[in-house]
Amino acid sequence: MRQMKKVAVLGAGVMGAAIAAHLANAGIEVLLLDMVPEQAKGAVASEKAQRNLIADQALTALAKSKPAALYAPEYVAWIETGNFDDDSHRLKECDWVIEVVLENLEVKKRLFQDKVVPNLSADAILSSNTSGLSVNELAQALPVDVRRRFMVTHFFNPPRYMRLMEMVPCSETDPNLLRSMAAFMDKRLGKGVVFAKDTPNFIANRIGTYAGAATWRHMVEMGLTVEEVDVVTGQAMARPKTGTFALWDLVGIDTVVRVMDNSYQLLTDDDERELFRVPESTRRMVAEGLTGKKGKGGFFKRENVDGNSVKSCYDPESGAYRECVAPKFASVGAAKQIDAPGLRVKTLLAGTDKAADFAWRTLRDTLIYTAKRLTEIADDVVNVDNAMKWGYNWDLGPFELLDALGVASFVARADRDGVALPQWLREVESFYRVEQGKRFFYSIADRKYREVPTTRGQISLTLLKSAGGVAEQNSAASLIDIGDGIFCLEFHSKMNTIGGDTLAMIQKGLRRSESDGLGMVIANEGSLFSAGANLMLIAMACAEGAWDDLNLTVKSFQRAMMAIKYSGIPVVAAPHSLVMGGGCETCLHADAINAHAETYMGLVEIGVGLIPAGGGTKEMALRAIRLAEANGADVTPFLLKNYQNIAMAKMSSSATELMYMGLMRPGDGITLALDRRIYDAKLKAISLAANYRPGRPEAAVKAPGRGIAASIKTQLWNLEQGGFISAYDHYLAAGIADVITGGDVPAGTIISEEYLLDLERETFLKFCGQKKTQERIQHMLKKGKPLRN
Numbered sequence: 142m143r144q145m146k147k148v149a150v151l152g153a154g155v156m157g158a159a160i161a162a163h164l165a166n167a168g169i170e171v172l173l174l175d176m177v178p179e180q181a182k183g184a185v186a187s188e189k190a191q192r193n194l195i196a197d198q199a200l201t202a203l204a205k206s207k208p209a210a211l212y213a214p215e216y217v218a219w220i221e222t223g224n225f226d227d228d229s230h231r232l233k234e235c236d237w238v239i240e241v242v243l244e245n246l247e248v249k250k251r252l253f254q255d256k257v258v259p260n261l262s263a264d265a266i267l268s269s270n271t272s273g274l275s276v277n278e279l280a281q282a283l284p285v286d287v288r289r290r291f292m293v294t295h296f297f298n299p300p301r302y303m304r305l306m307e308m309v310p311c312s313e314t315d316p317n318l319l320r321s322m323a324a325f326m327d328k329r330l331g332k333g334v335v336f337a338k339d340t341p342n343f344i345a346n347r348i349g350t351y352a353g354a355a356t357w358r359h360m361v362e363m364g365l366t367v368e369e370v371d372v373v374t375g376q377a378m379a380r381p382k383t384g385t386f387a388l389w390d391l392v393g394i395d396t397v398v399r400v401m402d403n404s405y406q407l408l409t410d411d412d413e414r415e416l417f418r419v420p421e422s423t424r425r426m427v428a429e430g431l432t433g434k435k436g437k438g439g440f441f442k443r444e445n446v447d448g449n450s451v452k453s454c455y456d457p458e459s460g461a462y463r464e465c466v467a468p469k470f471a472s473v474g475a476a477k478q479i480d481a482p483g484l485r486v487k488t489l490l491a492g493t494d495k496a497a498d499f500a501w502r503t504l505r506d507t508l509i510y511t512a513k514r515l516t517e518i519a520d521d522v523v524n525v526d527n528a529m530k531w532g533y534n535w536d537l538g539p540f541e542l543l544d545a546l547g548v549a550s551f552v553a554r555a556d557r558d559g560v561a562l563p564q565w566l567r568e569v570e571s572f573y574r575v576e577q578g579k580r581f582f583y584s585i586a587d588r589k590y591r592e593v594p595t596t597r598g599q600i601s602l603t604l605l606k607s608a609g610g611v612a613e614q615n616s617a618a619s620l621i622d623i624g625d626g627i628f629c630l631e632f633h634s635k636m637n638t639i640g641g642d643t644l645a646m647i648q649k650g651l652r653r654s655e656s657d658g659l660g661m662v663i664a665n666e667g668s669l670f671s672a673g674a675n676l677m678l679i680a681m682a683c684a685e686g687a688w689d690d691l692n693l694t695v696k697s698f699q700r701a702m703m704a705i706k707y708s709g710i711p712v713v714a715a716p717h718s719l720v721m722g723g724g725c726e727t728c729l730h731a732d733a734i735n736a737h738a739e740t741y742m743g744l745v746e747i748g749v750g751l752i753p754a755g756g757g758t759k760e761m762a763l764r765a766i767r768l769a770e771a772n773g774a775d776v777t778p779f780l781l782k783n784y785q786n787i788a789m790a791k792m793s794s795s796a797t798e799l800m801y802m803g804l805m806r807p808g809d810g811i812t813l814a815l816d817r818r819i820y821d822a823k824l825k826a827i828s829l830a831a832n833y834r835p836g837r838p839e840a841a842v843k844a845p846g847r848g849i850a851a852s853i854k855t856q857l858w859n860l861e862q863g864g865f866i867s868a869y870d871h872y873l874a875a876g877i878a879d880v881i882t883g884g885d886v887p888a889g890t891i892i893s894e895e896y897l898l899d900l901e902r903e904t905f906l907k908f909c910g911q912k913k914t915q916e917r918i919q920h921m922l923k924k925g926k927p928l929r930n
Contacts, residue, residue, distance in 0.1 A: 142324040143266070145169055149235040151225070151252065153199035156270065156298055157241035162203050162210035163300040165219035166738070167329050167813060172231055173199065177224045189227075196222035210301050212738065212797035225256050232260040239294060241270040244399070249274070250282035258287060266322060268294040273342040273403050280311040288313040292322065295343060296332075297532050298392070302739065304815070305532035306332035307343045327596050331738060331813030333531040335524040341407035342400060344518050344525055345532035348511050348539065350400050354416045355506040356385045361457075363499055367440045368454050369468040373496045374503070377473045377489045379482035379536035390439035395432045398423060413510060422457040431455070441465070470496035480635065482536035483545025490546070504542075505555055509562045511539040516585060522572050523582050523593055540572040540582075548572070578608025598820040602631055602666050612657075613649050617642035620650040626659035626830070627823045636672040637665060639723045641694070647701040647727075655709045660826030660833075663705075663727060664715035664819045670740075671716075671724025674698065676749065680918045683909050691909060695754050695902045698723065702756040703898075706730040707836050711829035715822035716740050717815060721792075725804065726755040732829055735810040735822035736796040742804060743792035748927035750869070750914030752877050753787060754905035759897035761787065762881045764803055766842055776845050777852075784853065784881050788874040790927075839894040844883025846890065853878040869913045869930055876904050 146169070150161045153175035161171045173196050177184075181191035190197070200222055203210050211217060223231065232238055238261060242252055249269060261267060267290055269279055276293045283291055292310045297303035306326045310319050319336075326332040337343035342350060360370050371384025381388065389397050404417040411417075426432070426439070433439035440455045442462065453462040472492025479485040490501050511525060519525050526538020543551055548569050555562055565585065572583045574590060580601075581590040595601075605621050613620040617634040630650045632643055654661040664670075682691040705712050705727065714731040716724070720742035728734050728742065736742075744753040744761070752758055765779035785791070786802055799805040810825060812818045854875050861871045879885065880900045883892050908914045913930050920928035 142328060143236075143318070143321040145236045145325060145329070147172065147235045149174065149232050149238045150241060151175075151238065151257070152241035152243075152270075153196040153222070154241065156296070156300075158199040158203055159206070159210045159298065159300045160239065160241060160270065160296055161220050162206075162216070163296075163330065165216045166212045166301060167331075169219070169329070171220045172223060172228070172235060173220050174223045174225055174228055175199070177226050192224050192227060193222045196224065208299060208302065209794060210299060212301075212795040213801075225252075229256040229260050232257065232265070233262045235262070235265055237266045237268070239268050239270060244271060244274065246274055246278060249279055253279070253282045258284060261287065265290065266318060267291045268322075270294060270296055272346060273400070273407075275341075276309045276311045276339050280313065285313070289315045290318060292319060293337075293343075294322070294326070295337075297345070303532065304331070304333040305345060305528060306330070306334045307337045307345065307528065307532075308334055309337045309339055309343060311339070324596070327814050328598075328817065329813065331815065333527055333815075335528045335531070336520065337524065337528070338518055338520075340518050342404055344528040346400050347404070347514065347518055348507070348525070348529060349533045350397075350404055351413070351416065351510050352503070352507045353385055353389070353397065354401065355510075356503050357420060358416060359499055359502045359506075363495060363502075365495070365499060366454065366456070366466070366468075368465050369470075369496070370499075372468045372470065372473055373489075373500050377476040377485065377496075378500055378504070379486050379542070381534045386440035390433035390441055393433050393435055394423065394439055395427045395436075398427055412513075420457065422460065425460065426455070438462070468496075470494050472497040472500070483542065486537075486542060487546060501554075505551075505558065505560065508539050508543055508551070509555065509560065509566075512543075512563050512566050520586075521582060521584060521591075544571045544573055575604065575607050578604045578610070580604060596814075596816065598814075599816045600629075600819040600823065602629060602664075602819070613646065613653055615642045615646055618646035618650070620646065620653055622658075623662065623819070623823055625823070625827060627662060627826050628654045628658050628660075629662045629664055629819065629823075631665045632671055633665060633667065634675075637667050637669060637724070638672050638675040639698070639727070640675040640678055641697070644697050644701040648704055651704050651708045651710075651712075658710065659830040660711040660713065661708070662713050662715055662819060662822045662826055663731060664717075664822060669717075669719035670742075671720060671727065673722025673724050673745075674755070676918060676922060679751075679909065680915070680922060683915050683918065688906060688910070692902065692906060695905055698726075698755040699898050699902065702726055702730040703838065703894075706732075706756075707838060709835050711826050711833050713822045713826045713829070715818045716742060717818060722746050722753065722757075723755050726753060726757040726760070729760045729804065730756060733809055733825055734799075734805050735812060735818065735825050736799065736805065737815050737818045738796050738811055738813045739815075740796040740799065741792050741794065742799055743790060743802075744787045745790040745792060747788060747870075747873055747877065748790045748917070749921050750873060750911065750917035751908050752873075752880060752901060752904050754901040756898060756901070758787060758877065758880050758901050759894060761803070762845070762883065762897060763839065763842065763894065765881075766845065768803075770843075777849055780845050780849060780881065781853070784878060787881070788877055842883075842892050842894065842897075844886050844888065844890045844892045846882055846888030847879075847885050848888055850875075850878040850882040853882075867929060869911075872911075873908065873914075876908065880904050 148164050149172040150157050151174050153173050161173045164171045175195040177192045178194050184191045280288045292314050295307035297305045323334045326334050367386045375382045375384040398419050401417050401419045408414050430437045442453050443450050452465045454465040472489050472494050473496050476485045476489035522540040526541050529535045529538045574581050580593040582593050584591045610622045611619050612622050619631045621629045623629045712731045713733045714728040715735050716728050717737035725742050725744050744757045746753050761783035765783045768779045769776035793799045796811045812821045857871045857874050860866045884900050917928045
């Protein structure tokens with residue numbers, strides 16, 4: 142894999158600065174250059190503040206960007222600024238130079254010739270972040286020896302969060318360099334790499350733009366509104382909940398127009414070229430400044446009317462806004478009840494209302510277009526499917542969706558519509574198949590099935606299970622043998638919530654791992670790690686007054702967490718995405734954490750009127766006490782920090798922030814590549830197993846004491862009086878203060894870990910008995926957001 146110690150980013154616009162930020166996230170030094178501002182052209186080179194103004198302002202804007210471009214604000218120190226005129230000679234210091242200037246062929250070529258080529262080191266890689274310009278045309282501006290080191294590296298915006306990296310070689314690019322860069326993109330930057338061909342807009346924007354254009358055509362033909370379209374083209378169609386037009390608002394309608402214009406201009410031989418022609422009403426929106434979230438409005442906008450927030454929708458026909466009407470379609474409602482994305486789309490298409498008809502027409506056209514263009518834009522179906530999943534966040538790629546619908550069934554229905562489709566599509570039974578733990582794809586080039594390429598260090602739980610790797614299993618969780626003496630405990634309940642079956646499998650999995658292995662990893666491949674304890678079960682127990690049962694359930698949760706903490710083998714948690722409440726507690730009790738960089742974790746139980754009672758409050762108390770002892774310091778500041786995390790239901794905005802929050806500790810790891818997370822956790826478990834010494838429950842802990850709790854309660858009273866928290870927030874936060882400080886005892890009183898667990902459980906049950914907590918739980922279950930009562 143190519144090593145990159147320093148990278149130059151040429152162009153400090155929104156995209157260039159964000160790319161620089163993500164390189165800094167990965168621990169790579171960055172030189173960010175842009176033009177000298179017009180007003181500073183006469184300034185001498187020593188007047189850096191004037192001449193570097195554009196790049197410096199971009200750096201300042203990074204600190205305020207939302208969503209945050211940096212994992213931590215201090216990472217901005219990894220970025221050094223400069224300008225093209227004074228600092229181009231410093232490109233010799235860089236291993237990789239990436240151009241991110243204006244999307245204009247001549248501007249890019251001139252920059253290459255004037256500033257880059259004369260200063261590029263002999264083995265540095267040069268790339269362009271173009272979203273659709275020809276890599277071979279760009280290469281014409283470069284000497285022959287540089288062309289072998291040149292390629293397109295197309296980041297998707299925002300670079301930190303969007304996984305897709307489209308790589309496009311020119312005809313003279315060294316294939317070994319291309320592979321080396323792909324490995325770097327995967328491992329160091331966490332990118333999902335797809336290889337595209339040198340065609341307009343490459344893969345993702347070519348298909349994504351077509352899908353949007355087809356959606357517009359059928360919306361107009363069927364007389365649907367923008368809000369009706371979005372409810373159909375969102376989650377019901379196995380796509381992001383934004384739908385089509387809310388997504389356009391998000392990325393910028395002007396950006397959508399630019400991509401469509403580029404397509405229309407360059408796709409002269411495309412038989413569906415006319416579909417890319419920008420509708421006049423959309424062009425008019427851009428002219429009027431209605432460019433979406435960044436403009437005066439878009440297809441949707443919110444306004445205050447008589448003190449109320451009212452959502453308005455744009456009517457393309459009249460060119461005016463009107464109040465949105467929440468659409469209700471039986472087919473969409475039925476689809477949303479189903480978790481599996483393929484079955485969800487099949488359910489939607491099986492409907493008899495206009496939403497189902499509209500969904501079929503748009504999907505039919507998009508899937509046929511993708512099939513027609515496959516060999517033009519990519520080498521195989523895998524690259525296309527990954528591009529749409531990683532670049533547009535589709536749950537399934539086009540060919541995966543064809544498999545889910547049934548290729549033969551799709552072809553038959555398209556035939557009934559009288560729609561032409563590629564002949565080869567009639568020959569395919571399925572595009573993917575799994576055999577003996579390996580996944581194969583149908584190759585159009587030779588009509589054979591070939592193994593889907595995997596990167597080194599990629600562990601697929603799905604494939605391991607298909608090959609008989611399941612050691613233990615129940616309805617909520619499985620234990621999978623991932624090799625080298627390590628087992629993986631996988632949650633697979635709805636939203637990976639933790640209930641009785643999960644707790645049983647934790648205990649069973651630990652026993653099996655202790656008897657047959659060296660260590661255990663806790664991880665899964667779901668869209669989120671865990672939404673925490675099963676709130677519905679808690680709500681039902683509260684409604685029935687089943688307090689004894691609830692007490693036993695909480696005790697069972699605590700026992701499972703303690704079993705993780707004090708097992709005879711090392712346990713490593715590998716969280717990703719959302720890690721809430723009980724999911725967070727599961728990680729806290731592991732010997733180590735190896736988190737994906739985009740991990741959003743926290744003890745958030747107060748949001749539903751509860752206390753972390755699976756050992757979370759106990760664990761944060763113990764961590765504060767031991768940290769104070771290790772530093773010979775007063776426990777108060779350490780304890781207050783951990784208390785605030787719980788009382789404010791603080792969620793991390795990245796795995797890096799978990800370090801600052803005290804939820805991860807020195808020695809824990811962060812992996813940027815999502816597919817490597819489980820492998821890295823496995824390596825950590827193996828290393829810990831070499832000299833593993835199991836711990837024992839703590840029997841002699843000095844309680845922080847009621848004095849600190851009293852101080853916290855004084856602050857809570859002030860917050861309530863100032864209107865910052867409700868009386869019930871005050872009540873809950875005071876209860877948490879009592880537990881985390883060790884209860885109603887003097888400072889220094891010797892308590893045990895078990896005692897803290899008892900305090901947690903008692904307080905949890907007390908909170909459950911409160912009407913306002915029950916209201917909070919019901920509100921969360923119905924609305925999906927916390928109630929402040």
